[in-house]
Amino acid sequence: MSYRLTIESLDHDGRGVAHHEGKAIFVDGALTGEVVDASPYRKKDNYEQAQVERIVRTSATRVKPGCQWFGVCGGCTHQHLHESAQVAAKQRILEDCLTHIGKVKPEAMLSPIHGPTWGYRTKARLSVRHVAKKGGVLVGFHERRSSYVADMHGCEVLPPRIGRMLPAMRALVASLAIRDRLPQIEVAVGDTVAVLVFRILEALTPEDEDKVRAFAEAHQVQVWLQPKGPDTAQPFHPLDAPPLAYTLPEFGLSMPFKPTEFTQVNHGVNRMLVRRAIRMLDPQPNDSIADFFCGLGNFTLPIARRGARVLGIEGSSALVSRALENARLNGLDHLTRYQVMNLFEMAPEILAALGRFDKWLIDPPRDGAIELVKSLPEDGSGPSRIVYVSCSPATLARDAEVLVHVKGYRLRAAGVANMFPHTAHVESIALFEKQAAGVSSELLPDSDAVAGPA
Numbered sequence: 001m002s003y004r005l006t007i008e009s010l011d012h013d014g015r016g017v018a019h020h021e022g023k024a025i026f027v028d029g030a031l032t033g034e035v036v037d038a039s040p041y042r043k044k045d046n047y048e049q050a051q052v053e054r055i056v057r058t059s060a061t062r063v064k065p066g067c068q069w070f071g072v073c074g075g076c077t078h079q080h081l082h083e084s085a086q087v088a089a090k091q092r093i094l095e096d097c098l099t100h101i102g103k104v105k106p107e108a109m110l111s112p113i114h115g116p117t118w119g120y121r122t123k124a125r126l127s128v129r130h131v132a133k134k135g136g137v138l139v140g141f142h143e144r145r146s147s148y149v150a151d152m153h154g155c156e157v158l159p160p161r162i163g164r165m166l167p168a169m170r171a172l173v174a175s176l177a178i179r180d181r182l183p184q185i186e187v188a189v190g191d192t193v194a195v196l197v198f199r200i201l202e203a204l205t206p207e208d209e210d211k212v213r214a215f216a217e218a219h220q221v222q223v224w225l226q227p228k229g230p231d232t233a234q235p236f237h238p239l240d241a242p243p244l245a246y247t248l249p250e251f252g253l254s255m256p257f258k259p260t261e262f263t264q265v266n267h268g269v270n271r272m273l274v275r276r277a278i279r280m281l282d283p284q285p286n287d288s289i290a291d292f293f294c295g296l297g298n299f300t301l302p303i304a305r306r307g308a309r310v311l312g313i314e315g316s317s318a319l320v321s322r323a324l325e326n327a328r329l330n331g332l333d334h335l336t337r338y339q340v341m342n343l344f345e346m347a348p349e350i351l352a353a354l355g356r357f358d359k360w361l362i363d364p365p366r367d368g369a370i371e372l373v374k375s376l377p378e379d380g381s382g383p384s385r386i387v388y389v390s391c392s393p394a395t396l397a398r399d400a401e402v403l404v405h406v407k408g409y410r411l412r413a414a415g416v417a418n419m420f421p422h423t424a425h426v427e428s429i430a431l432f433e434k435q436a437a438g439v440s441s442e443l444l445p446d447s448d449a450v451a452g453p454a
């Protein structure tokens with residue numbers, strides 16, 4: 001059975017939204033303004049999910065997907081939408097969330113941050129499955145709407161040399177004695193070295209070891225082995241590779257990291273995001289600044305580079321050790337302190353015990369930072385400025401409601417960063433200010449916006 005639909009809008013997952021006999025229909029692969037024939041694959045009482053069978057009227061924003069596995073691989077959902085339309089859709093989602101969830105309106109919308117849209121993804125977890133009836137080993141992302149591994153031979157969002165390496169990874173794993181005991185290959189690419197972390201449920205045999213060494217040399221990658229949790233990952237071959245690191249050249253910073261540690265995936269967009277965050281925070285030499293959810297110091301060290309004293313707070317002790325090491329390496333340990341703390345268990349007295357800060361930077365995981373913002377004092381002693389970097393517009397909006405309607409901040413500006421092009425992921429940044437007036441317009445950066453996608 002199929003029905004003809006006119007697509008009214010895109011939902012937060014990039015699906016076309018239409019109505020049929022009073023019921024909402026979410027259509028994979030359809031774009032706003034299109035007329036499509038679609039067939040349902042899931043029916044619920046109040047909505048249905050459907051897929052496009054035929055496009056009757058095509059949107060001007062529709063483009064040919066850049067990857068031949070688009071539609072099969074579940075890694076990207078937006079490749080059929082022009083890159084500027086993708087960014088516009090993400091900006092609309094941010095505005096919708098702020099309006100409907102947060103009941104707040106930014107005084108200014110920032111121009112979106114664009115960066116490289118292909119070959120950008122420096123971190124990825126590739127699933128590995130030995131499937132005899134598919135003729136061997138699959139290495140890739142999951143298929144769309146399934147837990148099966150997609151039968152893909154390349155990937156356009158991974159750095160090109162990694163994307164092109166998928167057939168060789170498949171052949172390598174297929175040749176190993178432990179091919180049924182290697183469920184994942186994690187990719188981490190730095191400025192000078194690429195690492196593949198093989199998750200192994202059983203030790204490599206001596207013959208397997210020789211094959212993996214030969215692979216690492218032939219493909220100029222460093223292979224790590226991870227027998228158990230992320231902390232057990234260790235270099236296997238070569239042992240003398242340069243450390244994995246990304247750089248923030250504008251701040252003269254080099255940031256070494258372990259392949260299993262959190263880093264922002266799109267190094268180009270991260271540089272612009274850090275620049276924008278620092279410009280909005282405007283650290284001054286006498287400032288005392290808190291960087292909540294600081295990770296390995298991606299914002300902490302640029303803040304310190306501007307001469308401010310900064311306390312980085314983070315839940316992972318491994319990341320705090322890494323952050324301490326990175327501060328020393330970059331000559332900034334005299335301005336930085338770190339603390340391990342579960343920020344989801346925040347309370348006013350715990351927050352007060354951390355001391356008084358002039359400014360905050362917050363960069364939480366998708367769950368947001370509700371306990372932290374609820375713990376802010378309402379007596380005027382809180383930070384004058386908060387820069388909030390978010391990977392979930394819904395939780396940013398929920399937290400913005402508290403900051404604006406309970407804690408007395410103004411939402412001066414908000415905007416998106418296209419950290420994950422061709423996916424539904426929305427990264428955003430917002431500036432909150434305490435005082436009634438006075439943020440200078442140069443803190444609302446238009447001049448640091450880079451050119452849009454080609």
Ligand SMILES: C[S@@+](CC[C@H](N)C(=O)[O-])C[C@H]1O[C@@H](n2cnc3c(N)ncnc32)[C@H](O)[C@@H]1O
Binds near residue numbers: 299316342
């Ligand atoms: C989006 S990342 C940001 C990291 C860092 N600011 C960066 O740009 O690389 C969120 C960070 O929050 C940390 N985190 C997750 N849950 C936490 C919690 N309950 N308490 C404190 N930190 C937490 C993660 O370990 C991660 O480093």
